[in-house]
Amino acid sequence: MRQTQFSQAGWLKDYALPNASWSQDMLNLYNKFVEKSKDGTWKRIPSYRHIIALTNSIKLEAEKPRQDTRIFLRNLDGEGLGFEYVMFFNPAEKRVVTVYQPGPYLEGYDGFTHGGSTATMIDTTCGICSIFLAGKSMTASLSINFKIPILLGSVVLVDSRLDRMEGRKAFLSCQVLSCDGQTLHAEATALFIQVASPSQR
Numbered sequence: 001m002r003q004t005q006f007s008q009a010g011w012l013k014d015y016a017l018p019n020a021s022w023s024q025d026m027l028n029l030y031n032k033f034v035e036k037s038k039d040g041t042w043k044r045i046p047s048y049r050h051i052i053a054l055t056n057s058i059k060l061e062a063e064k065p066r067q068d069t070r071i072f073l074r075n076l077d078g079e080g081l082g083f084e085y086v087m088f089f090n091p092a093e094k095r096v097v098t099v100y101q102p103g104p105y106l107e108g109y110d111g112f113t114h115g116g117s118t119a120t121m122i123d124t125t126c127g128i129c130s131i132f133l134a135g136k137s138m139t140a141s142l143s144i145n146f147k148i149p150i151l152l153g154s155v156v157l158v159d160s161r162l163d164r165m166e167g168r169k170a171f172l173s174c175q176v177l178s179c180d181g182q183t184l185h186a187e188a189t190a191l192f193i194q195v196a197s198p199s200q201r
C-alpha cells in the first residue's frame with residue numbers, strides 16, 4: 001500500500017481485530033471483553049472510518065470517504081509498530097475502554113512509551129466516549145497525571161467514563177491500568193464541548 005494513498009481497502013479495513021503483532025496479554029484482554037460483549041453490555045467499536053453507533057439511541061452518520069487522510073493512531077503501515085488497540089463501549093456504564101499495546105515507534109525514553117502517545121490514546125478514548133454519549137464534541141481541556149512509565153510492548157487498559165454533563169460540557173475521567181489491573185500508570189480528567197461539527201469551527 002503506497003504510503004500516501006490510503007487505498008479504498010485500507011480505508012475500510014477494520015484494524016481493531018487481532019493480528020500477528022498482538023502479545024498473549026493483548027489477546028487475553030481482548031478475549032475478556034469479547035466474552036463480556038456476548039450479553040450485549042459491551043460492544044467492540046470497529047476501527048474503520050464508518051463508526052456506526054453501537055447503541056440504538058445514537059446514529060453517527062458515517063464520515064464522507066476522504067481518501068487522503070488517516071486518523072492519527074492508524075498512521076503507520078506495519079502491524080505492531082505504533083498504536084495497536086481496540087475499543088469497547090458500555091452505554092449503561094457510560095464507559096469506553098481501550099485495550100492498547102504501544103509499539104516500538106512510540107518510544108520516549110529507552111524502552112518506554114512516549115507520554116505524548118499515552119496522551120493521544122487517553123484523548124481518543126475519552127473522545128469516542130464523549131462522541132458516543134454526547135454527540136460530536138471536541139477536547140477543550142485534558143489534564144493527565146503520569147504515575148508509572150509504560151514499557152513499550154506492554155498491554156494497558158485505558159478506561160474512560162462520562163462523569164457528568166453540564167449543558168454542552170462533557171466531563172470525563174480516565175485511568176490507564178496495567179493489563180492485570182494492579183498498576184495505575186496514569187489518570188486523567190477531560191472536558192469535551194459539544195460542537196455542531198468540527199469543520200464548522
Ligand SMILES: CCCCCCCCCCCCCC(=O)SCCNC(=O)CCNC(=O)[C@H](O)C(C)(C)COP(=O)(O)OP(=O)(O)OC[C@H]1O[C@@H](n2cnc3c(N)ncnc32)[C@H](O)[C@@H]1OP(=O)(O)O
Binds near residue numbers: 060071141167
Ligand atoms: C462521526 C463520528 C466518527 C468519529 C471519528 C473518530 C474521531 C476520533 C476523535 C477522537 C477525539 C479527538 C479529540 C480531539 O483531539 S479534538 C481536537 C483538539 N481540540 C480542539 O481543537 C478544540 C479547539 N477549541 C474549540 O474549538 C473551542 O474552544 C471549543 C469548541 C472547545 C469551545 O468553543 P465554543 O465557542 O463552542 O464554546 P465556549 O467557548 O462558549 O465554551 C462553552 C463552555 O465551555 C467552557 N470552556 C470552554 N473551554 C474550556 C476550557 N478549556 N476549560 C474550561 N472550560 C472551558 C466555557 O467556559 C463555556 O462554559 P459556560 O460559560 O457555558 O459555563
